Amino acid sequence: MIEIDNVVAGYSAEIDILRGMTLQAQRAEIVTLLGPNGCGKSTLLKTIAGFLLPRRGRIALQGEDVSQIPVHRKIRHGGLGFVPQTDNVFSALSVRENLLVGGHFLTAAACTKRIDELATLYPVLARKMDLRAASLSGGERQILALARALMPRPSILLLDEPSAGLSPKVLHEVFDAIVQVRDQEGVTILMVEQNAMEALRISDRAYVLAMGAVALTGAAGELMRDERVRELYLGGRTH
Numbered sequence: 001m002i003e004i005d006n007v008v009a010g011y012s013a014e015i016d017i018l019r020g021m022t023l024q025a026q027r028a029e030i031v032t033l034l035g036p037n038g039c040g041k042s043t044l045l046k047t048i049a050g051f052l053l054p055r056r057g058r059i060a061l062q063g064e065d066v067s068q069i070p071v072h073r074k075i076r077h078g079g080l081g082f083v084p085q086t087d088n089v090f091s092a093l094s095v096r097e098n099l100l101v102g103g104h105f106l107t108a109a110a111c112t113k114r115i116d117e118l119a120t121l122y123p124v125l126a127r128k129m130d131l132r133a134a135s136l137s138g139g140e141r142q143i144l145a146l147a148r149a150l151m152p153r154p155s156i157l158l159l160d161e162p163s164a165g166l167s168p169k170v171l172h173e174v175f176d177a178i179v180q181v182r183d184q185e186g187v188t189i190l191m192v193e194q195n196a197m198e199a200l201r202i203s204d205r206a207y208v209l210a211m212g213a214v215a216l217t218g219a220a221g222e223l224m225r226d227e228r229v230r231e232l233y234l235g236g237r238t239h
């Protein structure tokens with residue numbers, strides 16, 4: 001569970017990028033963040049992860065206030081997984097080695113067991129376990145990045161544009177993999193997406209951000225039908 005309450009954050013002392021952000025995501029829920037370029041979606045993920053610490057407000061994960069806890073401690077002890085938009089796998093390492101990096105603070109036996117579980121969840125990785133990540137397709141790399149973040153069994157996963165650069169067919173494979181994480185592992189997923197309509201199809205709820213705060217929120221199905229959302233963020237009245 002993620003609770004963000006009135007968070008203010010920015011990269012320099014003079015400028016606030018997040019200007020009083022309030023939102024929640026429950027267990028086993030996919031929540032998507034939409035909004036125009038520069039409205040603060042990635043900054044919010046970086047602030048929740050702890051790359052950036054909030055100036056004001058509260059961030060709680062699983063009911064615990066972690067507002068001032070930096071990223072490495074949240075990943076190691078706080079049940080947090082984060083998949084950045086770019087550079088999210090090590091190309092020179094094999095699929096298995098990438099997964100081992102994700103589980104570097106687990107015991108060797110726990111790593112082996114978890115790799116077996118993830119190979120069952122994502123057969124595409126099982127088939128390529130000993131190939132270098134450089135040889136994977138864009139979608140396979142995204143699924144590897146997801147699996148690597150899942151190695152320590154996080155209860156919360158932050159995904160920054162998981163469909164970036166993918167064709168529509170591959171996008172569906174990656175989104176199916178995200179739905180599996182929610183349904184089979186009960187993970188709370190907060191994701192930023194440009195592919196608004198496709199993201200809403202797999203989401204439970206969404207927030208539309210504008211200028212560092214929430215402009216609109218609702219169930220994903222409701223937002224897909226909302227004329228204001230369709231015209232502003234979903235490319236008009238298309239379906």
Ligand SMILES: Nc1ncnc2c1ncn2[C@@H]1O[C@H](COP(=O)(O)OP(=O)(O)OP(=O)(O)O)[C@@H](O)[C@H]1O
Pocket residue numbers: 011017035036037038039040041042043044
């Ligand atoms: N490392 C940084 N240092 C300074 N300013 C930054 C940094 N990263 C982002 N910003 C600024 O913060 C604002 C919000 O950027 P952010 O990346 O959070 O937006 P976004 O909603 O994710 O946009 P997009 O959809 O284009 O990825 C922008 O004005 C951006 O220029």
